[in-house]
Amino acid sequence: MTNTPLTRSEAKDLTRRRLIRAALRILDEEGEAGLTTVKVAKAAGIAQSSFYVHFRDKQDLLRALGDEGGERLRRAMREARRQAREAPTELESHRDTFRIPLEAISRHPELLRLQLRARHDPSSPLRDFALESAKAYRDHHAADLAALGYTADNERDRRRLEMIAEGINAATNALALGHLEGRYPELEEAVDVLVALSRGALRWLRSTQPGS
Amino acid sequence: MTNTPLTRSEAKDLTRRRLIRAALRILDEEGEAGLTTVKVAKAAGIAQSSFYVHFRDKQDLLRALGDEGGERLRRAMREARRQAREAPTELESHRDTFRIPLEAISRHPELLRLQLRARHDPSSPLRDFALESAKAYRDHHAADLAALGYTADNERDRRRLEMIAEGINAATNALALGHLEGRYPELEEAVDVLVALSRGALRWLRSTQPGS
């Protein structure tokens, strides 16, 4: 086992990370109403007052959580792109495009839940994080669809593509959460559904696009 | 103008409805964190302590809000079905199936926002209402899809239909909210997208179904 010859700043950083971890867990398990400095500090093993050594106030903690969430999100998206590019066939690449987000959500659903909750809560300090994340997901899916063979070169088509991306994104989230709730045991079936939905949309896009 | 020759019970009922209205507005504008007996009572024009004449406690108010929301929801769905049945052509009926929910959400988005928020908040007393509503929407969309020419007669197909319904439902919500946020000015374009998505799904269902 590792001993603990930590410098003071290392120890402080560790405590800070413990606080963030604890906050994310409490947020997921009890919601924003349950997130108090008392609980977070206790869960991280320090006194409530010591919370303020690491964060100026509760708002500051939530800001840090937003940063942390955004960071994890960007990492996950980079990784998703990398994997999809490595797929052997085009069909597999297409399926990967949908499977990877589904798996990512299933592995760590707490960030999505946090985002969905904060997004519709006008009082949440995490609202900006939620809106940013939503936009990032939307753009990600739009880029995926574009990679599947459709490029928008005018205002109308760009908006259509964005709408389809937003719809597919929402469907992806819904199916992933349904999977977690046990309603859809097979993730592969969810991939089938998403492929089918997107096929319809892409067909429509091509049919209203003159060339190509 | 109307004078006020109200009996005592009429006056009490009026106050109760004022409280519920005020609570829904505050919930939509400030989220659950902002919903306090002080604000609700003040907005309804009575003293904070008088709140308890109408509700046993705050929980009781939220239960009433859930009931109210469920009631409005059922009314809206009945109305939606009625309208879709009256559509002249099949294509129009198909489009109505998607347009009507979009319009309903656009007119009164607060109930959807309330539902989406509560659904992912484990601490929310409205969680049951949210889960019930979500199921109702899912079933509603599944019935719509079935009406568009597909019937499921085994476990696998039923689950597929439900997954498609859930996906379409999520996409509908996302597009309606995007419309309200000003990103998709034309609701008719959202209808186009939903029709396209559903076409893909229905085509897939038919292709994997032997008969019909």
Place this chain on the structure above:
DNA sequence: ATTTTCACCGATAGTACTATCGGTGAAATT
């Protein structure tokens, strides 16, 4: 006309949480 009911009021006890303060000891610096 008299009595009862009850929707509403102001005051307030109780509870939960936020944020600040001075103190402490061990690590870091000198």
Place this chain on the structure above:
DNA sequence: AATTTCACCGATAGTACTATCGGTGAAAAT
């Protein structure tokens, strides 16, 4: 070795909210 820094502590002031209580006047019942 002496001094400084600082992460952490316990105590507590301040704040916001919930829920209860006894009192009041007008409507309803008698």
